[in-house]
Amino acid sequence: MENFLKAQRGSHVNGISELKTYLHRFGYLLSENANFTDAFDVTFESAILRFQSNLGLSLSGKLDFDTVSQISAPRCGVPDTIFSTSTFTLHGTTRHYAYFPGKPRWARRMPMKLTYAFSPDYTIRYLSSSQIKAVFKRAFARWASVIPVSFSETEDYVYADMKIGFYSGEHGDSEPFDGVLGVLAHSFSPENGKFHLDAAERWAVDFGTEKSAVAMDLESVATHEIGHLLGLAHSSVKQAVMYPTLRPREKKVDLQLDDIQGVQALYGSNPNFNVGSLSESDISTNQALNLRSTTRLSSISAIASFWFFLNLIHFFSSM
Structure with a gap:
């Protein structure tokens, strides 16, 4: 060093x-x-x-x-290169959210319904199936809360839209895992649907009971990789879920405005979504908009409405 x-x-x-x-x-x-x-x-x-x-x-x-x-730092295995970027400026600061080359998205009728399943063969044994499923249900729900897309688990792994498994080393996709820490997981752009986690990691669902110093939060990684499955690349905003690195025993599961605006530009907004549902701490520390902690929620709602309108125009023009 x-x-x-x-x-x-x-x-x-x-x-x-x-x-x-x-x-x-x-x-x-x-x-x-x-x-x-x-x-x-x-x-x-x-x-x-x-x-x-x-x-x-x-x-x-x-x-x-x-x-x-x-x-x-431990990180996602998806490369960081920003191939296509949407930019916006507020308070004199420009930020970016990024997509995969060609800006792929799931092409289904809206409101969209996607399924996911867990590999029956590639899993880990020290966490129960119910624990793992609960983590992923919450992670998918976060994304569903901001876009008109719903996710449901299916037992039919072969025909599921999104396929989740825990793998070790070389596992057939030319992206071998490297053991504890290093690359944590990787997933692929739409409509591939593959989501692979490194089985060598010490995955945690509760840091209160998991004491390992190298434990990685499964829910944080799941939320991040689902963003890739939906078409988002990595963000340069450190607080964003789509930032590429995550520290051991760190938990980062709350979508930031950078994450939300990026995915809404692909799919539009969930009609029930309201920026007021974000906590004030999320908004005040969000570097994507460079907002100060004294910003009033009423002003933020006006900004969110403006961006929601632009996202709708972008969404319908791309159909």
Whole structure:
């Protein structure tokens, strides 16, 4: 760690080749040659700057503490490259929510109904089936509360729209898992429906009873990956559910305005959704809109109505 912090362009530091491999895997270092060296070169510096920009870090171009800390954090296996971005500006601040290439979405009649199922073969034994199902029911419900899409569990795994399983190592999709921490899970864009979690992780549904220092919150990861299944890519907003990293024993399950506006631009708004249902703390700390804690809910409702109107125009024009 100390050697990385002292590194600068022109230096050679053991381990930089591994950082290059990481940046290449997640879309920041574009190279056909994966035989990386330990040289801190211009290409590596540019990749660091892209990484820092995309994850909302200070743009130092160096391996500072925050950058190395983010690289070492457990994360989703989906690359971070922002292929297509919708932007909006408020209070002079521009933020982004991102999609997969081509902006894919589930193409069904509205209101949409999608099914999900759990693999009968690829699961974990230290959590009961009822515990796992309860976590996913809550995670799907969060997304359903903001868009006109409902999710129901089915026992028919073969024909379910979304297929969930816990896998180890290489498992047939050319995206092998890497053991404890590292990559936690990955899922695929619409309408693939595959959602894979690393069985090697210590998955937790209650940190009160699960004492492991490396325990990962299953509900947080489930909520994040469902966003990918619906068509969202990663967000640069740190509070957003769609931010790519999650720390051990951290819980992040509440959709932020960045998450909501991104998914509503794809599917429209649930007619029962009201921004007032978000807690004041969620709104006041949401970097996507750069709102101060003193912002009144009445003003936020007016803003949300404006964006809801724009989302409806976008939704119907894309049909």
